[in-house]
Amino acid sequence: MTRGTLIYIIQRLLLITFTAVAISSIVFIGEHALLPGDAFVSERPHNPRELALLLHHFNLDLPLPQQYQLWVTGVLHGDLGESLVNRGVQITPLLVRELGTSLELGAAALIFTVGVGLTLGLFAALKQNTWVDYVASSTAVVGYSMPSFVIATLLVLVTGKLFYIWTNGAFYYEIGWGKPTQILVPAIALGFPYASIVARLTRASMLEVIRQDYVRTAWAKGLQPRIVIIRHALRNALIPVITILGPLATGILTGVVVIENIFGIPGLGKEFIDSILNRDYNIVIGVFTFYAALVGLVNLGVDLLYPVLDPRIRY
Amino acid sequence: MATLPGAALPEEYVSDVYEMPEQVTLWQDAWRRVRRNKLALAGTTIIAILVLMAVVSVFWTPYPVWKQAVGPTYAGISAQHWLGLDASGRDIFSRIMGGALISLQVGVGTMLIVSAIGIMMGLLAGFYRGALDAAISLAINIWYGIPDLLVVILLVLLFGRSLGNIAFAIAITRWMDMARLVRGQTFALREREFVEAARSTGTRNLVIIFRHIFPNALGPILVQATYAVPQAILFEAFLSYLGLGVPPPTPSWGAMAADGFHALELAPHIVLAPAIALSLTLMAFNFVGDGLRDALDPRMRR
Numbered sequence: 001m002t003r004g005t006l007i008y009i010i011q012r013l014l015l016i017t018f019t020a021v022a023i024s025s026i027v028f029i030g031e032h033a034l035l036p037g038d039a040f041v042s043e044r045p046h047n048p049r050e051l052a053l054l055l056h057h058f059n060l061d062l063p064l065p066q067q068y069q070l071w072v073t074g075v076l077h078g079d080l081g082e083s084l085v086n087r088g089v090q091i092t093p094l095l096v097r098e099l100g101t102s103l104e105l106g107a108a109a110l111i112f113t114v115g116v117g118l119t120l121g122l123f124a125a126l127k128q129n130t131w132v133d134y135v136a137s138s139t140a141v142v143g144y145s146m147p148s149f150v151i152a153t154l155l156v157l158v159t160g161k162l163f164y165i166w167t168n169g170a171f172y173y174e175i176g177w178g179k180p181t182q183i184l185v186p187a188i189a190l191g192f193p194y195a196s197i198v199a200r201l202t203r204a205s206m207l208e209v210i211r212q213d214y215v216r217t218a219w220a221k222g223l224q225p226r227i228v229i230i231r232h233a234l235r236n237a238l239i240p241v242i243t244i245l246g247p248l249a250t251g252i253l254t255g256v257v258v259i260e261n262i263f264g265i266p267g268l269g270k271e272f273i274d275s276i277l278n279r280d281y282n283i284v285i286g287v288f289t290f291y292a293a294l295v296g297l298v299n300l301g302v303d304l305l306y307p308v309l310d311p312r313i314r315y
Numbered sequence: 316m317a318t319l320p321g322a323a324l325p326e327e328y329v330s331d332v333y334e335m336p337e338q339v340t341l342w343q344d345a346w347r348r349v350r351r352n353k354l355a356l357a358g359t360t361i362i363a364i365l366v367l368m369a370v371v372s373v374f375w376t377p378y379p380v381w382k383q384a385v386g387p388t389y390a391g392i393s394a395q396h397w398l399g400l401d402a403s404g405r406d407i408f409s410r411i412m413g414g415a416l417i418s419l420q421v422g423v424g425t426m427l428i429v430s431a432i433g434i435m436m437g438l439l440a441g442f443y444r445g446a447l448d449a450a451i452s453l454a455i456n457i458w459y460g461i462p463d464l465l466v467v468i469l470l471v472l473l474f475g476r477s478l479g480n481i482a483f484a485i486a487i488t489r490w491m492d493m494a495r496l497v498r499g500q501t502f503a504l505r506e507r508e509f510v511e512a513a514r515s516t517g518t519r520n521l522v523i524i525f526r527h528i529f530p531n532a533l534g535p536i537l538v539q540a541t542y543a544v545p546q547a548i549l550f551e552a553f554l555s556y557l558g559l560g561v562p563p564p565t566p567s568w569g570a571m572a573a574d575g576f577h578a579l580e581l582a583p584h585i586v587l588a589p590a591i592a593l594s595l596t597l598m599a600f601n602f603v604g605d606g607l608r609d610a611l612d613p614r615m616r617r
Contacts, residue, residue, distance in 0.1 A: 027469060030473055031473070033475075034473050058574075116519060141601075143528075145594055145597040146594045147549055147552055147554050147597070149569075149576075150523075150590040150593065151570060151585050153587075154458065157583055160579075160580065167431065199459060214494075216329075224404065248499060250459075250462070254462045254464040257464055257465065257468075258464070258553050258556065261557055262576070273468075276469075276472055276559070277558075288465065291462045292462070295460050295462055299460065
């Protein structure tokens, strides 16, 4: 790693910290300015003394600038405060634990997306205008137009109803998290629309690359087909695909919100919706902080991947 | 072929049988190409049916969309109920019609707001360049890093779950694609001769932007706007699937699919009907978008 890369990484990390604090500040101010004290409205009526104690406990009795100052100090020390609904639950460790689950699901979906997308696109390009191409291309078009929850529904229907007896229940989806088979169906549902995008891109750029002179040279000098296609053609065809990896990873991370709620997976996305419905605003702000940092870090990771795959890029 | 005035052609070159080739504008040419594109035509047909269903649903649906127990709950497809009945005994076909109205309103509404914001930002950044461009470009790049679905959910929570708020919330997180496109187009167009000519005659900047640059960028804008519709419909479906969309009893495809998910094994038609309707709609808009892109700019064809 050169010194320039190091400086670049440090700059980006500072920017990510700034963005995360800025985004969650906007959320903090938005919630406190637009929904003052709303968190306790839905509960059974308190006597005034109790409510005052409660508000004092969460610093909600202080003026807004002071609340904000206390909160920012906390965030910069990695403390996101305490849950408004489940008293005594510290938010940072809770979200760190849930982040692990979401990352596992997201990583599985990303592997599926890239793996299936590349394979579909590659074969569609190599067998252009044959049935292989038509099947792969139309799968991609259909997949692109199906929301993840539709794919999830179909997968559950197929694995749980049609093929249940045939597969002896091996893929039957039980709501929950922890078993290896339980990651498969949500990851496919989450990754499929994005796999379609990757497939379309791979096909287009592969078609362009395999007509280039240097590929013809590789064929002409008698290299094995495997080596021509993988080492010469695919490597260059990958460049446009890599450029969408950032938006792709961001999309998968936000898609986690929907998928986790369908399958009852205890991750960040489920926590977000639950805490919104429970009016647990401290957690909502916390999830935003985590997401902003996560999206930034993932995009940084993708950017650091570019020079590895395309040596022309330098930072 | 127009002859130059004053440069008379020798007699033998002038023929009476010579006909002017048919004059075709860009839009006529594009329309011809779209008509030849079977997928785009299929998409247009689906959208037309959808619009028809949505408009009719305002005045009439086979059963009121909110009315429960119009027949046995979970009943399957039958002659009286084309798509069966849901868990509360509501007619699914009527609700699909009502849902089409919601989806189209959110889709088109968001598209209009996205276009308004994106075109404005793009034209300003591309035309004035400099500090303004730097600021708008920075905003675009920061916005791309924001988890859009979460922001939409938060905005809807803060400002209320009405149709207009949902459209506005989606537009606020999705304007960047349009802005970036228009900015790029403006960048290229502002260097063209006709802009220079307009400037040389003392045309004001705003007139150059809206009368000379904007109309010439209309093709790509139209394509981008078409793609914005399915994106917004998808977001609205996600929102209502999570129970954060337009409040019931207003029918929304996402909410209908979520309701049906619980009875998936008993009555799969409840979830399949809105799921298929939604997928067909998204596919139709994507096909039309692809068709328009190919028709308006044949070089971009992939």
